[in-house]
Amino acid sequence: MKLAVVGGGSTYTPELIDGFARLRDTLPIEELVLVDPAADRLDLVGGLARRIFDRQGHPGRITTTSDVDAGVADADAVLLQLRVGGQAARQQDETWPLECGCVGQETTGAGGLAKALRTVPVVLDIAERVRRANPDAWIIDFTNPVGIVTRALLQAGHKAVGLCNVAIGFQRKFAKLLEVAPADVHLNHVGLNHLSWELGVRLGGPEGEDVLPKLLAEHGAAIADDLRLPRAVLDRLGVVPSYYLRYFYAHDEVVRELGTKPSRAAEVAKMEAELLAMYGDPSLDEKPALLAKRGGAFYSEAAVDLAASLLGDGGSPVQVVNTYNNGTLPFLADDAVIEVQARVDRTGATPLAVPELDPLYAGLVANVTAYEELALEAALRGGRDRVFKALLAHPLIGQFEYADGLTDRLIAHNREHLAWA
Structure with missing residues (x-):
């Protein structure tokens, strides 16, 4: 089995490597290629x-290359974890919106x-290069924004599944609070990437006892603290929102905070x-503790599980992934990409049925899905309008004046990356 990691020079990668090493019986990799343009x-x-x-x-054998075509040649699966523009572009993304009073x-x-x-x-x-090299290869997308990127891949006909570590992070936290094995915890995780709720x-399984009320009653304060939301919010909702919902539920507070710290x-x-x-130290042969603060916790376990299911029989039969809606949420188009529990095997990901979504959540999901459709159109076709x-x-955002000012700033800060600008 050959895997390629595009963006293999990321500081995340040792987390992934550690998972590949520990879970080699689940995913028996013979060759792993790390692909990245940053040779150093x-x-x-x-x-x-x-x-x-x-x-x-x-x-297994690990090789490195800056040549995408060489790296993905004959790969059974390709993991995408790239960041176009690097941390410098991220720094801009996190600062110029604040000039307009937006997150x-x-x-x-x-x-x-x-x-x-x-x-x-x-x-x-990159996906076209993968298809030319091996049309049967799976693409696992960990590159943000995962929902939009996965939708772009699927609409272009690629064999792709999107992956995020939010759900597996909740699974591990809840398992620790409940003092059970992570494999025994199954989430009714519903929504979009970075816009989801644990309902x-x-x-014991997807049909097992729902212990969410018990979790909220006994550990609501700790969960709320992790999310940086008031305990009362969780009690009134009766669900656990992803920590990205804080940008929606406490927008103005977050904007004030972001304006006062690095x-x-x-x-x-x-x-x-x-x-x-640290990585340059030839005596270092394990992931350093500092890596835990970098983000991406449990990414390696999720990636191994997904790749193992897509390529064989080693992974969990049910996982939280990003894939086509296909009627799962009836108020969305079939080709919207959602993040839910799905049955995963060699044929891909098939979403499981979910409970009817409360209008409180469905309305926001529909709104952000409409934005994602327009965002993908802008990414594919360009243009200020x-x-x-x-x-x-x-x-x-939602206001004409804000949208107009943000458009000018976005283009000005990203011109070198936009072929149409």
């Missing part, structure tokens, strides 16, 4: 990756749209410099 980072990450494999006795964040709002516009054309070019937490991009850039220095319409449709 790739050398550091690749060296640590080989040492992690050696320490854990993994027999500056890399996956939602105006910053999220900027990332989508930079990313979609690059991902589609139920079931023990951006997350600045924090991550500093952390990445420290991590890369398409960018403006996508921004105007986003519920975190």
Whole structure:
């Protein structure tokens, strides 16, 4: 089995490598190729990756290359974890929206749209290269904004599934609180990528006992603290929202906070410099503790599980992924991409039935889905007017004056990445 990781020079990658090494019986990789245009980072990450494999006795071979075509040749699956423009572009995404009084964040709002516009054309070019190399290869997309990128891949006819670590993070946290094995916790996870709610937490299987009321009663304060939301919000909703819902439920508070502290991009850039220095140490043969602060917790377990199910029989039969709606949420088009529990096997991901969604959540899902459709149109076809319409449709923006000013700023800060600008 051969896997390729595009964006393999990311400081995330040792987390992924550690999972591949620990879970080699689930996903028996014979060859792993790390692909990245940044040769200096790739050398550091690749060296640590080989040492992690050696320490854990993994027999697989790890190679590195800056040539996408060479890297994906004959790959059975390709994982995408790239960041077009790097942390410098993220820094811009998180700052210029604040000038208009809007959230500056890399996956939602105006910053999220900027990332989508930079990313979609690059991902589609890579996907075409994968298809030419092996039309049967699966593409696993971890590149944000996952919902928009996965929709672009699926609409172009690629064998693709989107992946996010939000659901597996909740699963692990809930399992710890309940003092059970993570495999025993099944989430009624419904929504879109970075716009989802845990409507139920079931023990033993998708039809098991719902212990969400117990969790909220006994651990609501701890869960709310993790989400940085008032405990009363969880009690009144009776569900657990993803932490990205704070940008919607406490928008003005978040904007005030973001204007008074360094951006997350600045924090991550500093952390990445420290991590890369560590990776260059030839005695380091395990992922450093600092990596846990970088983000992407449990990404490796989710990636292994998904790849194992798509390529064989080793993964869990039911996983939370991003895939076509196909009637699952009846108020959305079939080709909308949703994030729900799905049955995953060699044929792909098939969403499981979900409970009827309360209008409180369905309305926001429909609104953001409409934005994502307009965002994808802007990413594929370009043009100031398409960018403006996508921004105007986003519920975190929604005002003509804001959308107009944000459009000018987005184009000005991203011109080098937009072929049409």
